[in-house]
Amino acid sequence: MFDSLSEKLGGVFSKLRGKGxxxxxxxxxxxxxxxxxxxxxxxxxxxxxxxxxxxxDKAVGQDVIRxxxxxxxxxxxxxxxxVNMLGSEADELKFSSPPSVYLMVGLQGSGKTTSTAKIxxxxxxxxxxxxxxxxxxVYRPAAQEQLAQLGEQTGVATLDIxxxxxxxxxxxxxxxxxxxxxxxxxxxxxxxxxxxxETMMDEVKAVKKASNPIETLLVADAMTGQxxxxxxxxxxxxxxxxxxxxxxxxxxARGGAAMSMKAVTGKxxxxxxxxxxxxxxxTFHPDRIAGRILGMGDVVSLVEKAVETVDAEDxxxxxxxxxxxxxxxxxxLTQMQQMSKMxxxxxxxxxxxGLSGMQDKIAEAGLDDSFVKRQEAxxxxxxxxxxxxxxxxxxxxxKRIAAGSGTSVQDINxxxxxxxxxxxxxxxxxxxxxxxxxxMMKDLMGGKADEMEMMAQSMDPDALAKDMxxxxxxxxxxxxxxxxxxxxxxxxxxxxxxxxxxLPTHGGKKKDRKKKKxx
Amino acid sequence: xxxxxxxxxxxxxxxxxxEDKIVHPPGEPAIEPSIDEDDPKLDPETEHELEExxxxxxxxxxxxxxxxxxxxxxxxxxxDLSDHSEEGGWLSRLTTGLxxxxxxxxxxxxxxxxxxxxxxxMLDELEELxxxxxxxxxxxxxxxxxxxxxxxGKDISQEEVQEALADSIAAILKPVALPFNxxxxxNGPFVILMCGVNGAGKTTTIGxxxxxxxDQYGYKVMMAAGDTFRAAAVEQLEVWSKRTNSTxxxxxxxxxxxxxxxxxxxxxxxxxxxxxxxxxxxxxxxxANLMEELAKIIRVLKKQDESLPHEVVLVxxxxxxxxxxxxxxxxxEMVHVSGLVVTKxxxxxxxxxxxxLADQFGVPVYAVGVGEAVNDLQPFExxxxxxxxxxxxx
Numbered sequence: 001m002f003d004s005l006s007e008k009l010g011g012v013f014s015k016l017r018g019k020g021x022x023x024x025x026x027x028x029x030x031x032x033x034x035x036x037x038x039x040x041x042x043x044x045x046x047x048x049x050x051x052x053x054x055x056x057d058k059a060v061g062q063d064v065i066r067x068x069x070x071x072x073x074x075x076x077x078x079x080x081x082x083v084n085m086l087g088s089e090a091d092e093l094k095f096s097s098p099p100s101v102y103l104m105v106g107l108q109g110s111g112k113t114t115s116t117a118k119i120x121x122x123x124x125x126x127x128x129x130x131x132x133x134x135x136x137x138v139y140r141p142a143a144q145e146q147l148a149q150l151g152e153q154t155g156v157a158t159l160d161i162x163x164x165x166x167x168x169x170x171x172x173x174x175x176x177x178x179x180x181x182x183x184x185x186x187x188x189x190x191x192x193x194x195x196x197x198e199t200m201m202d203e204v205k206a207v208k209k210a211s212n213p214i215e216t217l218l219v220a221d222a223m224t225g226q227x228x229x230x231x232x233x234x235x236x237x238x239x240x241x242x243x244x245x246x247x248x249x250x251x252x253a254r255g256g257a258a259m260s261m262k263a264v265t266g267k268x269x270x271x272x273x274x275x276x277x278x279x280x281x282x283t284f285h286p287d288r289i290a291g292r293i294l295g296m297g298d299v300v301s302l303v304e305k306a307v308e309t310v311d312a313e314d315x316x317x318x319x320x321x322x323x324x325x326x327x328x329x330x331x332x333l334t335q336m337q338q339m340s341k342m343x344x345x346x347x348x349x350x351x352x353x354g355l356s357g358m359q360d361k362i363a364e365a366g367l368d369d370s371f372v373k374r375q376e377a378x379x380x381x382x383x384x385x386x387x388x389x390x391x392x393x394x395x396x397x398x399k400r401i402a403a404g405s406g407t408s409v410q411d412i413n414x415x416x417x418x419x420x421x422x423x424x425x426x427x428x429x430x431x432x433x434x435x436x437x438x439x440m441m442k443d444l445m446g447g448k449a450d451e452m453e454m455m456a457q458s459m460d461p462d463a464l465a466k467d468m469x470x471x472x473x474x475x476x477x478x479x480x481x482x483x484x485x486x487x488x489x490x491x492x493x494x495x496x497x498x499x500x501x502x503l504p505t506h507g508g509k510k511k512d513r514k515k516k517k518x519x
Numbered sequence: 520x521x522x523x524x525x526x527x528x529x530x531x532x533x534x535x536x537x538e539d540k541i542v543h544p545p546g547e548p549a550i551e552p553s554i555d556e557d558d559p560k561l562d563p564e565t566e567h568e569l570e571e572x573x574x575x576x577x578x579x580x581x582x583x584x585x586x587x588x589x590x591x592x593x594x595x596x597x598x599d600l601s602d603h604s605e606e607g608g609w610l611s612r613l614t615t616g617l618x619x620x621x622x623x624x625x626x627x628x629x630x631x632x633x634x635x636x637x638x639x640x641m642l643d644e645l646e647e648l649x650x651x652x653x654x655x656x657x658x659x660x661x662x663x664x665x666x667x668x669x670x671x672g673k674d675i676s677q678e679e680v681q682e683a684l685a686d687s688i689a690a691i692l693k694p695v696a697l698p699f700n701x702x703x704x705x706n707g708p709f710v711i712l713m714c715g716v717n718g719a720g721k722t723t724t725i726g727x728x729x730x731x732x733x734d735q736y737g738y739k740v741m742m743a744a745g746d747t748f749r750a751a752a753v754e755q756l757e758v759w760s761k762r763t764n765s766t767x768x769x770x771x772x773x774x775x776x777x778x779x780x781x782x783x784x785x786x787x788x789x790x791x792x793x794x795x796x797x798x799x800x801x802x803x804x805x806x807a808n809l810m811e812e813l814a815k816i817i818r819v820l821k822k823q824d825e826s827l828p829h830e831v832v833l834v835x836x837x838x839x840x841x842x843x844x845x846x847x848x849x850x851x852e853m854v855h856v857s858g859l860v861v862t863k864x865x866x867x868x869x870x871x872x873x874x875x876l877a878d879q880f881g882v883p884v885y886a887v888g889v890g891e892a893v894n895d896l897q898p899f900e901x902x903x904x905x906x907x908x909x910x911x912x913x
Contacts, residue, residue: 221718251804
């Protein structure tokens with residue numbers, strides 16, 4: 001749904017090639033595109049305007065680097081500036097002399113209670129803090145009960161519920177209990193409130209005054225639109241935030257709210273929520289969100305998702321096979337199944353840098369998930385032997401398989417060809433590193449070349465490797481990086497096979513074009 | 520408390536308008552252009568002249584503007600306004616929520632219009648203002664295009680801009696503003712499945728809907744606690760079932776949501792309930808397995824009757840930005856969403872993304888949530904919503 005920024009900028013800059021430096025007019029010409037891109041990502045308008053002004057300052061007068069097109073150069077500036085703006089020196093959660101108090105505030109349904117439990121569990125497990133959680137939500141039905149249940153599930157203590165007690169009184173009781181029973185940390189989960197509801201805002205001010213928290217965290221939904229500015233400002237003015245926790249970052253929102261809230265409050269985004277499980281809480285990586293806001297894809301998340309989904313043993317087996325350049329129908333099947341586990345082709349395309357715009361083309365070519373299902377059906381109709389030895393397939397066998405899977409011999413041929421392509425690719429991949437693989441991707445994708453180059457440049461392989469190592473560190477079971485040979489991008493292996501590999505074939509040759517019409 | 524804010528805003532707005540009228544009376548050609556660049560010394564004089572002009576114009580007006588408020592006036596106005604807010608019920612509450620942000624919006628328009636004729640720069644700015652109301656770039660562009668038809672290059676007043684914008688927006692929303700159309704089949708209850716992302720307000724909406732169906736039609740309502748995942752979700756719905764005197768069908772935490780729905784339908788049929796409201800756990804639309812789980816609930820329901828469920832309602836938080844497109848698109852594809860309920864419209868978020876959704880998907884908006892109380896669910900009124908959005912009253 002979002003056209004890639006660089007594609008648009010490329011158009012604007014096409015006249016610009018060969019010039020010495022970026023003039024004010026050049027930058028002006030792209031500022032509208034950048035503005036729209038940021039707005040599409042839900043960055044708030046006033047923030048966008050300030051940001052554009054900064055970009056202009058930075059970009060105007062810069063020498064156009066030979067060999068890099070101006071669009072790439074501007075995007076690089078935009079990306080770096082965005083990271084700069086979102087980033088902050090390691091913002092750890094702070095503690096005071098015990099009991100420390102954390103106050104969680106936010107709109108209704110932003111995820112305060114779940115986040116409270118996640119933070120409490122994280123601190124009690126990793127930092128061995130003795131944590132007491134207390135719900136001050138006396139309004140929403142069963143809200144206190146919810147926190148109590150979460151306490152049971154996560155093994156974190158919760159304050160006993162006393163019916164009819166007011167939030168400020170509950171606060172005092174929580175602090176008393178904490179002092180008496182020697183808790184290190186009291187987490188106060190407040191009711192959701194609208195920033196324009198003055199009565200409720202007064203209430204949270206009173207709670208703040210009574211508890212003197214060391215951390216006052218605004219819990220905000222990553223899907224928030226333009227209202228992020230209003231909400232963050234109002235809460236900051238009322239209670240003085242110390243940081244922000246962004247929730248539902250595992251969704252597919254582009255997360256412009258993060259930028260808006262950071263910009264207007266100047267408060268760091270300390271944590272992000274990335275799932276419904278207790279340990280799905282992470283520190284904030286400005287560069288990842290920056291890429292997402294710009295629609296440049298989120299390779300790291302894709303890698304993480306792959307690590308999550310791909311069975312460690314499978315991956316190692318496959319890595320060994322890749323090394324030898326062996327690749328049979330079983331492997332293809334595994335890859336397809338992994339891909340559908342990861343949310344299907346559409347989801348993956350969205351995450352791949354530069355490919356988010358290709359979804360339409362893929363749908364056009366009939367390469368949707370039902371296509372993958374058909375291919376699965378074909379493989380299911382093969383004998384065990386045929387799957388292991390692709391060369392066995394002759395005309396007779398193909399006819400049988402076609403009948404068995406409800407497809408045609410042509411479909412089988414196409415799949416066979418794909419497998420060949422995959423095998424060749426595996427062999428090539430063995431011989432080269434990330435940079436060259438990007439080059440190959442570039443060949444495969446024609447016009448998208450510029451962006452891939454850009455990504456290859458901006459994506460520091462060392463940093464990526466470190467990220468991978470981190471993931472592995474937490475995963476544990478994976479052992480030596482099974483993806484090392486593939487340049488650290490397992491997703492590309494899966495993608496490169498059934499989908500990208502076959503893209504040029506579709507619409508590229510006369511034969512296939514005819515077939516497309518038939519569909 | 521909230522009403523007080525409205526009063527202040529309304530007063531400020533009124534004063535602003537009055538001042539505008541005095542300094543820039545309608546019909547008076549642009550004042551600024553008369554100042555010549557080569558003669559900057561004229562400035563103070565022009566200003567002085569203008570002030571005099573201002574008072575002359577005031578004398579010419581039928582209405583006498585009141586520059587300062589007496590204490591009496593204030594009380595009277597306060598009474599007027601508070602009365603109005605009570606009468607207006609949810610509408611005024613909606614307006615109150617919108618007015619804070621609308622003020623900025625109107626301010627923007629005022630800047631726009633008193634500056635110059637309608638040109639491309641102004642249209643660009645207008646487009647941005649709509650984007651700032653969460654309309655999204657595509658819809659904003661469309662609305663602005665509609666609006667600029669036949670007006671480009673002409674002088675235009677602020678009110679004209681607002682009216683025209685409101686009309687364009689209302690025209691897009693009108694086709695989707697439909698009430699719940701409950702047609703109870705002879706052989707069982709009318710089944711409504713509620714779905715949405717986490718924290719959108721599904722459970723609260725079910726409570727409000729139950730009350731609404733009872734009050735308006737005297738229906739016998741049953742609820743199914745299909746959110747078997749989130750802690751205390753069942754307890755939350757239980758409180759609502761007691762508040763609204765509805766029967767609740769529940770199973771243990773961790774039970775299969777589809778089986779809860781299946782059994783609830785059988786029970787509702789047996790007990791002769793008119794409406795069955797099925798709650799589900801919140802899920803992000805990009806979680807394939809959770810979306811599949813939702814699809815399964817429907818498949819299982821269809822085993823009892825092919826026409827089930829009669830409505831699949833997506834609950835959408837008005838704070839949501841452009842991700843609402845992805846939400847509706849995926850939920851529609853996976854479970855054939857038949858209508859929307861938009862929640863939290865009493866806040867500062869304007870929910871402008873609705874306009875884009877209406878334009879692109881045409882899915883009906885059955886109701887809007889404007890508060891936490893049981894009666895804070897109201898029909899969606901496009902004309903009023905559109906007017907509030909651009910800073911016009913009623």
